[in-house]
Amino acid sequence: xxxxxxxxxxxxxxxxxxxxxxxxxxxxxxxxxxxxxxxxxxxxxxxxxxxxxxxxxxxxxxxxxxxxxxxxxxxxxxxxxxxxxxxxxxxxxxxxxxxxxxxxxxxxxxxxxxxxxxxxxxxxxxxxxxxxxxxxxxxxxxxxxxxxxxxxxxxxxxxxxxxxxxxxxxxxxxxxxxxxxxxxxxxxxxxxxxxxxxxxxxxxxxxxxxxxxxxxxxxxxxxxxxxxxxxxxxxxxxxxxxxxxxxxxxxxxxxxxxxxxxxxx
Amino acid sequence: xxxxxxxxxxxxxxxxxxxxxxxxxxxxxxxxxxxxxxxxxxxxxxxxxxxxxxxxxxxxxxxxxxxxxxxxxxxxxxxxxxxxxxxxxxxxxxxxxxxxxxxxxxxxxxxxxxxxxxxxxxxxxxxxxxxxxxxxxxxxxxxxxxxxxxxxxxxxxxxxxxxxxxxxxxxxxxxxxxxxxxxxxxxxxxxxxxxxxxxxxxxxxxxxxxxxxxxxxxxxxxxxxxxxxxxxxxxxxxxxxxxxxxxxxxxxxxxxxxxxxxxxxxxxxxxxxxxxxxxxxxxxxxxxxxxxxxxxxxxxxxxxxxxxxxxxxxxx
Numbered sequence: 001x002x003x004x005x006x007x008x009x010x011x012x013x014x015x016x017x018x019x020x021x022x023x024x025x026x027x028x029x030x031x032x033x034x035x036x037x038x039x040x041x042x043x044x045x046x047x048x049x050x051x052x053x054x055x056x057x058x059x060x061x062x063x064x065x066x067x068x069x070x071x072x073x074x075x076x077x078x079x080x081x082x083x084x085x086x087x088x089x090x091x092x093x094x095x096x097x098x099x100x101x102x103x104x105x106x107x108x109x110x111x112x113x114x115x116x117x118x119x120x121x122x123x124x125x126x127x128x129x130x131x132x133x134x135x136x137x138x139x140x141x142x143x144x145x146x147x148x149x150x151x152x153x154x155x156x157x158x159x160x161x162x163x164x165x166x167x168x169x170x171x172x173x174x175x176x177x178x179x180x181x182x183x184x185x186x187x188x189x190x191x192x193x194x195x196x197x198x199x200x201x202x203x204x205x206x207x208x209x210x211x212x213x214x215x216x217x218x219x220x221x222x223x224x225x226x227x228x229x230x231x232x233x234x235x236x237x238x239x240x241x242x243x244x245x246x247x248x249x250x251x252x253x254x255x256x257x258x259x260x261x262x263x264x265x
Numbered sequence: 266x267x268x269x270x271x272x273x274x275x276x277x278x279x280x281x282x283x284x285x286x287x288x289x290x291x292x293x294x295x296x297x298x299x300x301x302x303x304x305x306x307x308x309x310x311x312x313x314x315x316x317x318x319x320x321x322x323x324x325x326x327x328x329x330x331x332x333x334x335x336x337x338x339x340x341x342x343x344x345x346x347x348x349x350x351x352x353x354x355x356x357x358x359x360x361x362x363x364x365x366x367x368x369x370x371x372x373x374x375x376x377x378x379x380x381x382x383x384x385x386x387x388x389x390x391x392x393x394x395x396x397x398x399x400x401x402x403x404x405x406x407x408x409x410x411x412x413x414x415x416x417x418x419x420x421x422x423x424x425x426x427x428x429x430x431x432x433x434x435x436x437x438x439x440x441x442x443x444x445x446x447x448x449x450x451x452x453x454x455x456x457x458x459x460x461x462x463x464x465x466x467x468x469x470x471x472x473x474x475x476x477x478x479x480x481x482x483x484x485x486x487x488x489x490x491x492x493x494x495x496x497x498x499x500x501x502x503x504x505x506x507x508x509x510x511x512x513x514x515x516x517x518x519x520x521x522x523x524x525x526x527x528x529x530x531x532x533x534x535x536x537x538x539x540x541x542x543x544x545x546x547x548x549x550x551x552x553x554x555x556x557x558x559x560x561x562x563x564x565x566x567x568x569x570x571x572x573x574x575x576x577x578x579x580x581x
Contacts, residue, residue, distance in 0.1 A: 074526055076528045076529060077529065080329055080332075082328070083328065092526075092528075153326070153328060154325075154331075156309065156310060158309055158312075168389060194307055194308065194309040194330050194334075195310040195328070195331055197306040197307070197329075197529040197530055
């Protein structure tokens, strides 16, 4: 190789790198412009919702228990960011007196070809104390998720879905809420903050409004269910899924409880 | 004789050699910084690239994962400049054509590495690309170390002591096999760290790596220990292998056995894993140096093969 060839190759290499940097910078700017404002993931116009007779609807409620000794909550060390002053325990298995919180309960099967309109009101996901509130969230396909930052520090919101589009955006303190929606059904879609590695939560995207998340006392309630035979799924981020069959008559109120055991290590 | 004359043609340039060593050391710093990013799960804490929160240089709010990711970007950017400088310097002062090619190759590699780093961010860390980023980093480190070796006084001025190797497999073949198994191990480790593969292929392959490297080191030390240029890297390779196995075991305990339920990356896991990556890079580079020195000092002896017909006159 003569010196001229060497010079030429390095010049080409440098120019290629500069060009790539410029291209990436431009494309990021365009992406940023596109994502501000309206939800990024548009959904195809949905078919008209199947009408439900409000006079016949039923309710399913119950309690989810944890069978056995509850695992000790993992400790969180927030010292790497002075702006984080939240509770220092992880929420992956929250058990209070045997009641299991953060279980997503939804009608997995039995609704047939019914369709449902996504609610106009957004679901709010708040970041405060360097934690996500709530830890487990339910939302309908196409419904807006409004993400707020109430912390005096920057977060980044990074869902890692299997069936929806992945995105990663930072949100400085006092900045406007980020609004997003998810086009496809997906259960226990993980969301994390790469700046604060303990910050994790799960979004559950479903096509029907028949879902609930158990509270600290392990209780849930699903209202407005048309009479029929259904499969009810209880899903926990660490303990897995359980399915139960339930039949509801008009104006019925059925109690369906569930119990989880510690996951095998 | 021809080799000797060529060696005399190339003058030793102390400043050039020192800068090559500095570049190689800086590469190890960048690899360590990259390992800190992965171990702290901070790879996507700065969501944009090539800018960082919209700026190329401006220091962001230095908290959480941003500290690791932004620092990695800055030291990596500095390494691109260092590589450009060493490549230009080599093209200008170096008389050996193949070394000028190697310097240009180093620059192309660091550019490719920067592109892979950008793709890792923009495509949300796909395991294959993140692993390629980790593998090319160590490849670049080997190139930087090789440039430092080739520009050194010993390489330039020394008349190499040569002993022909008639054993099969030859020591040179063994060093190449060592480099190959280390690369496979690097890919398996990278895939595990980037959640593309379970831990067990990396752990099982560690036994293969140990066997091949010990075989190579034992051959080098038992047969060619008189040659200092072979003995030294062979001893270092063996020492680094033992250190690396201990670190790997510690990293396994802290990450897989004890740390799988942790809410966040914990310090013992981060320290053991980052050290495991850095020592892994040193082990690969040492093995490459050993291969180069074996190629120089212990060339493979070939038997002259006589055609069958000439060996057996009765066959005619």
